[in-house]
Amino acid sequence: MxxxxxxxxxxxxxxxxxxxxxxxxxxxxxxxxxxxxxxxxxxxxxxxxxxxxxxxxxxxxxxxxxxxxxxxxxxxxxxxxxxxxxxxxxxxxxxxxxxxxxKKYIGKSIKRLGNELEIILKASFDKKKLLQFTLSSGKVYVGWVKELPIPSVSNYVRIIPAISGYRTNETNEILFTSQYLKVYSEYIQEGKIVTLDQLSSDLILDLNCVIGVSFFDLEMYERFNRLRNGE
CATH class of the missing domain: 1.10.10 (Arc Repressor Mutant, subunit A)
Structure with a gap:
């Protein structure tokens, strides 16, 4: 040729x-x-x-x-x-x-070549685990990853929020001000939704503004709160 x-x-x-x-x-x-x-x-x-x-x-x-x-x-x-x-x-x-x-091939590529952020996002997406996102503005969101971002195409992550709040400037403690889980529970009990995927409460976060991501255990958080309050 x-x-x-x-x-x-x-x-x-x-x-x-x-x-x-x-x-x-x-x-x-x-x-x-x-x-x-x-x-x-x-x-x-x-x-x-x-x-x-x-x-x-x-x-x-x-x-x-x-x-x-x-x-x-x-x-x-x-x-x-x-x-x-x-x-x-x-x-x-x-x-x-x-x-x-x-989604399967996105997951495979992350498993082989993904960075630390992609790996933790994938774990939340696959296992339906809650993640805590801390933004540069001090705002804090806890939620489930609904869709994995595609590198070089999107620098945003879509989550279903469970709790939101902010970090205080004085003590750097997290104060949660909005509880979405109670509202979701009421919707399910009333038969308005069957799964969380049916909600229209998706939140899109800019990964450039995310300064910290970690798994969130609600039970552990409540135990720490009880200890902090001397209960």
């Missing part, structure tokens, strides 16, 4: 890596050199498939290959084969993505 035709397999590989759920969320955490290396590997694999299909057609229907080559405006050898890699990659992404679980 002439060297100038290699641009098509590389473009096909880049499309697969950035669009397919199999690779998309992992490559968003890789540096540029690793992305180029993986594009070359996947491009080589796609080109190999294209050549196998070409030679199979030449064996099964040689007259079809000759007719297409005759009608095709560009006569450089292997131009159609090289161009077909782009078509193959497009069909692969469009057919495979609807069959794949997007």
């Amino acid at each position: 002439p060297w100038n035709l290699l641009i098509f397999p590389l473009a096909a590989a880049y499309y697969v890596i950035t669009r397919s759920y199999l690779f998309k969320f992992r490559q968003q955490r890789l540096d540029r050199q690793r992305l180029v290396f993986e594009s070359v590997l996947i491009g080589t694999f796609i080109a190999f498939i294209a050549f196998v299909l070409r030679f199979s057609l030449e064996f099964i229907k040689p007259e079809l290959i000759q007719q297409v080559s005759k009608e095709f405006p560009f006569k450089q050898p292997f131009t159609i084969t090289s161009l077909s890699t782009v078509i193959l990659s497009w069909f692969f992404v469009k057919l495979s993505n609807p069959l794949l679980d997007k």
Whole structure:
């Protein structure tokens, strides 16, 4: 294959890596050199498939290959084969993505390459554990992570708030002022909702404003409060 035709397999590989759920969320955490290396590997694999299909057609229907080559405006050898890699990659992404679980592959990429913040967000999302978010403004939110942010696409995290409050400037203690759990409980008892996912109380936090994240145990918090009050 002439060297100038290699641009098509590389473009096909880049499309697969950035669009397919199999690779998309992992490559968003890789540096540029690793992305180029993986594009070359996947491009080589796609080109190999294209050549196998070409030679199979030449064996099964040689007259079809000759007719297409005759009608095709560009006569450089292997131009159609090289161009077909782009078509193959497009069909692969469009057919495979609807069959794949997007959240599953986001989770897999975080498990392999995620930072500390992504790992704790994933743990809250998977195990339905409460997280405590402290913002640079001093505001504090406790809630469940409803949706994992995608790196390089969104720097926000969506949570279902359970409690909110603020840190005092004097003692740096947390004072909770809003209790959402009681309201949620009333909604469930009245039959207005069945699960918390049906609520319209989602809160979106800017991760740039988050200065601290930790797991939150309501029972432990209440015990510390009783000890602090001398009960």
